[in-house]
Amino acid sequence: MRVGVVYYPGSNCEQDAVHACHMVGLDTELVWHKRESVDGCDAIILAGGFSYGDHLRCGALAQFSPVMKQVERFAADGHPILGICNGFQILVEMGLLPGALLANDGLKFRCQDTRMMVERTDSPFTNACAEGQILCLNMAHYAGNYFADEATLADIEANAQVVMRFCGPNGERGAEHNPNGSINDIAALRNPAGNVLGLMPHPERTLTSELGSADGLLMFESLRDALTASASAEVAASPEPAEAEAVEAEPVGTSADV
Amino acid sequence: MRGQVVVRLKQEVLDPQGVTIAKALDNLGYEGVGSLRQGKVFDVELATSDPAVARTALESMAKDLLANPVIEDYEIHLLEDGSGNGEEGNG
Numbered sequence: 001m002r003v004g005v006v007y008y009p010g011s012n013c014e015q016d017a018v019h020a021c022h023m024v025g026l027d028t029e030l031v032w033h034k035r036e037s038v039d040g041c042d043a044i045i046l047a048g049g050f051s052y053g054d055h056l057r058c059g060a061l062a063q064f065s066p067v068m069k070q071v072e073r074f075a076a077d078g079h080p081i082l083g084i085c086n087g088f089q090i091l092v093e094m095g096l097l098p099g100a101l102l103a104n105d106g107l108k109f110r111c112q113d114t115r116m117m118v119e120r121t122d123s124p125f126t127n128a129c130a131e132g133q134i135l136c137l138n139m140a141h142y143a144g145n146y147f148a149d150e151a152t153l154a155d156i157e158a159n160a161q162v163v164m165r166f167c168g169p170n171g172e173r174g175a176e177h178n179p180n181g182s183i184n185d186i187a188a189l190r191n192p193a194g195n196v197l198g199l200m201p202h203p204e205r206t207l208t209s210e211l212g213s214a215d216g217l218l219m220f221e222s223l224r225d226a227l228t229a230s231a232s233a234e235v236a237a238s239p240e241p242a243e244a245e246a247v248e249a250e251p252v253g254t255s256a257d258v
Numbered sequence: 259m260r261g262q263v264v265v266r267l268k269q270e271v272l273d274p275q276g277v278t279i280a281k282a283l284d285n286l287g288y289e290g291v292g293s294l295r296q297g298k299v300f301d302v303e304l305a306t307s308d309p310a311v312a313r314t315a316l317e318s319m320a321k322d323l324l325a326n327p328v329i330e331d332y333e334i335h336l337l338e339d340g341s342g343n344g345e346e347g348n349g
Contacts, residue, residue: 057326064323093326100328102267107274147271147329 001026001227004041006071006087008033008062011049013084013204020204021045024220026227033065042227043080043124044071046087048202058101058143059089068094080124080223081196085141088189088198097189097198098156099148104141105181111140113212114179114201116164116187117171123163123190124226125197128218134171135164136213137201139179144200146182146189153183163197164188259307261316262335265325266297300324309336 003021005028007014018028031038033051038044052061062068068090075081075096083091091097104110115136118129129135148156156162165185168177178185180200188199203216267273273295280294302319304312316334325332 056323060323060326092328098328100326102271102329103274105274107278149270149328 001042001224001231002040003028003043003045003223004031004038005029005045005047006031006033006038006067007047007049008051008065010051010053011047011086013048013086013202016202016204017045017047017084020207020216020220021223023207023217024224026220026224031067033062033067035067036070038067038070038074041074041079042231043082043223044074046071046081046083046090048085048087048204051086051090054086054143057089057093059086059091059093062086062090063094072096075191075196078193078195080226082125082219082223083196083198084202084204085139085144085200088200089143091196091198096196097191098152098161099146099189101143101200102145102147102181103143104145105178109140109142110144110179111138112179113137113206114139114187115167115169115177116201117167118164120160120163120190123194123197123222125188125219125222126163127225128222132171134167134169135215135218136206137203137216138205138212139201141180141200144180144182146180146186146200148183156186156189157184159192161190161192162186162188163190164199259304259309259312260337261302261304261312262337263300263302263316263320263324264297264333264335265300265320265330266295266332267329268331271329298324312336 003026005014005017014030021028055061089101092100113136115134118126118133118135121127121129121131164187166178166187167173173185188197190197203219206213206216208214276295279296280291283291304315306312313334313336320332
């Protein structure tokens with residue numbers, strides 16, 4: 001199974017995302033933003049960084065890169081898309097996720113480990129987590145203060161689109177545990193269909209306990225398991241066993257289970 | 259002709275930079291500064307000399323790219339053709 005990691009001029013986390021995928025046995029392909037196809041990819045990661053130097057607004061210009069038409073179609077087809085940090089900003093700018101990201105509360109660039117509670121595990125990015133599990137992930141951003149107007153926020157909550165919320169060490173909520181001022185402590189948000197997820201923290205930078213936490217690995221293991229499950233479902237549903245995709249999926253799925 | 263698009267955060271969206279600047283003005287002794295909002299100004303030169311065409315084009319640019327309608331409002335100003343600062347049009 002292949003994960004396309006989309007990067008732009010100014011991205012700086014694409015290699016970390018590739019490394020994270022390899023750690024869980026996923027194949028990867030770096031997808032330069034000028035490409036007009038994401039064929040052959042089973043999932044897409046929009047890498048973090050500062051696409052187009054954050055000019056105009058973070059993520060505003062990246063949404064018009066040639067590859068993004070394909071990313072939109074990929075999303076509409078129900079394939080998993082993960083936007084990390086700048087990738088999250090791009091997803092909200094292009095409207096694949098609702099709301100917007102404002103400058104952090106207090107106008108500070110915050111680079112720190114931060115905690116968030118997993119509320120939804122029925123997601124291709126959190127199925128390996130336990131409900132209520134508290135993850136510790138690194139974050140480093142200036143514009144991660146999630147905002148949505150009242151009506152949008154009500155929809156988001158009603159549709160169970162909040163996948164993680166910022167919290168304290170014991171799961172307590174409050175302004176002192178919210179690192180950027182995000183409304184309702186929203187830390188990770190998905191679309192109503194559930195296949196598109198964005199978050200400001202960096203799971204791909206939080207992969208080993210030597211660096212403070214290995215919790216980010218859970219999100220990549222989740223993606224691997226989700227792709228493995230959908231590949232085997234496709235094999236089961238396919239009347240012709242010799243389909244190229246099914247044959248390709250099998251050995252990867254086996255090694256990934258190890 | 260020339261046009262100008264002014265983009266600001268919506269009233270209901272907190273503008274922490276505006277708040278900080280207002281505080282700084284107060285510290286400098288400028289009394290009586292109430293609310294202050296920071297914005298962005300885009301000066302755009304257009305090939306057309308038709309104000310209606312220019313306005314439509316600027317509206318479209320504002321919606322497509324210059325402003326994020328989720329958090330920002332915009333105003334369009336048409337400026338007279340030629341050099342200098344121009345005069346504000348029927349914005």
